[in-house]
Amino acid sequence: MTVIPPQSAIENLELIARQVVEGFIIGLHKSPFHGFSVEFAEHRLYNSGDNLKYVDWKVFGRNDRMFVKKFEEETNLRCCIAIDTSSSMFFPGEGLSKLHYSCVAAACLLHLFKKQLDAGSLALFDESLNELTAARSGVRHYRMLMNELEKLLQLQDPHRQTRAAAALHQVAERVHQRSLIIVFSDMPDDPEQNDALFDALQHLRYNKHEVLLFHVVDGRRELDFDFENRPYEFVDMETNETLKLNPSDIKEEYIKRMTAYRTRLANQCLQYHIDMVTCDMREPVEQVLHRYLIKRNKMM
Template sequence: MKQSLNLGQVRAFGNVEFLARQMVEGFITGLHKSPFHGFSVEFAEHRLYNTGETTRHIDWKVFGKTEKLFVKRYEEETNLRCHLLIDTSSSMYYPDANYGKMTFSVMAAACLAYMLQRQKDAVSLTTFADTIDVQTPVKSTPSHVHKLFTQLDLLMQQPKPLRRTSAADVIHQVAEKINKRSLVIIFSDMFENVSKSDALFSALQHLRHNLHEVLLFHVTDKKTEEDFAFDERPYEFIDLETGEKVKLQPGQVRASYQQAVKQQFQELRMRCGQYKIDFIEADIAQGFDQILTAYLVKRTKMK
C-alpha cells in the first residue's frame, strides 16, 4: 500500500495542496484493500471500544466490516485540534539534492492538513529552528487551511538556511500557548538533542503535563544517516548546523557511527515511551503512507 513521490518532482511541481489531496485520497482508497478496511470512512466518527463500557453505542455495521468493536463518537468527541510543528533548521535540508528531509516533512504535513480538513478538524502550523518563524491560529475554515497550504508552499521554496535547532525552547513556547487539549505532531530529525535530550524531554513533558497528545516523527534519510551506506571512497562530511568539516573514508568510522546512532535512537524511543509520546521513525525513502497510518492509529485511540 506504500505510496511515494519523487521528492525532486514534489519541489518542481510546487502545489502541495493538490499533491496532498491526491496522496490522501489514494491512501484512503487503498485502505479498502488493506487490514484497515473500514477505517477510511469511519475512523473520524468512531473510537475503539473500551472493555467494560456499555455496548449500546457499538456500531455493528463497522464491526461487520472490520471485525473490531468501534463506538460512535458524540459531537464533542469528534472535534480535534491539531498543531503541526516542522523543524526548519539546516540539517533538515539534507540530502542536498532535493532538500530531502524538509521536502518530505512539508509534504507529510500537507497530507495531514488535508486529512484534518476532510474530517472538519482544526489545524495550525508552526515552523521553527532556533526561534518560531511561523505560527498560525488553529482553525478549521477552508480559508484558513488554504492559507496554511500557502505557508507550506513558501516553505518548500525557501533556500537552505544556516541555523541550528532549539526545539526545547520552541516546544515550551507552544505548550504555553495551547489552551485546549490538542494533538501536537512534530517533524524533526532531532539532531540538536544529542547533547540536550534532557531539555527536549522536559519540553515534551510540558505538553503531556498539559494533557496534550504528542506524535513525534523522527525524520531521517535512513540509508545514509542511520546505515551510513556511502560508497567506499574519500568524502568530506559537513555538519549542516555548524559548518564543521572532516575528511575520511566511510569504512573508517562506519561501525562506531552506527553504534552511536543506534544508541541515540534507542534513547529517544525509550524516553518517549516513558512519557507516553508516540515516537515514529519516518524514513524519507518510505513514502507518506507511514505518516498517514501513524496518524490514523493515533486518532482512533484518542477519546
C-alpha cells in the same frame, strides 16, 4: 503506496496531498484497517437494494466501483503540526530533503484534517518559534496553511541551528486547549539538547496535549551510512564544522552509536508516553497518515 517526488517535481503541494490521501483512503477500503473515526473508514461495497443517496459518487467517479457511506461523523479535534526548519532539515542538500518530506507529509495531514472537520494549525521553529497559527477548520484557513507550506518548499537554508526545546515550550504555553501536537524533526544528537527537548515534550504532556513525534531521517545515509569507499569531507549543516575521512573506516562504529542513540530516543519516548515514529524518506508518506489515524482514534 506513494513515493514523494524530488524537490524539483513538487509543483502543486495541494494536488499532491489530495492524490496521496485519496489513494490512501481507497487502500483502507481493501485493508483490515476499519473502524477509524473518519468519514471514509466506514465505507463498504454497494449491494443491490442499498439506498443510492448513501453511495459515494466521488469514489465511484475515480474507481468505477460503488461504495456506500455508512455514516459521516463530524469531529472537532485540534491538531498542531510543528515543523523543524533548521539547517539540518535541508539534508542531503540535493533532491528530496528532510524538510520537503515533512512539508508533503504535513500537507497530507492537513487534507485529512479538512475532510474530518478537524481544526489544524502550523508551528515553524529553528532557533526560535518563528510562527504559530491559530487552529481552525475552515477551507479558507486550510488554504492559508497550504500556502505557508508551499513557502517552506521555496525556503533556502537559513543557516540556523535547532533550538526545538525553547520553541516547544512556547507551543505548550500558547496552545491552551487540549490538542494533538505533531512534531516533524530530525532531532538533536547532542545529549544536553536532547534532554532539553524531552523536557519540552513533557511540558506538552503536562498541559494535557497528546504528542506524536516523527523523527525524519535519510535512511540510506544516516542509518545505513551507505557511501562509496573513498575519502569524503563531511560538513555539519548547522555549525559548518568539517571532517575529512573514509566512511568505511568508521561505518561499523557509526552504526553502533546510531543504534544506541535511536534506542535511547525510543526509551525516552516510552517513559514520557510520547508516540515516536521513524520516518525514513525512502518509505512512502502513507505511514505518517496511518500513525496519525491510530493516534487520533485512541484520543476520540
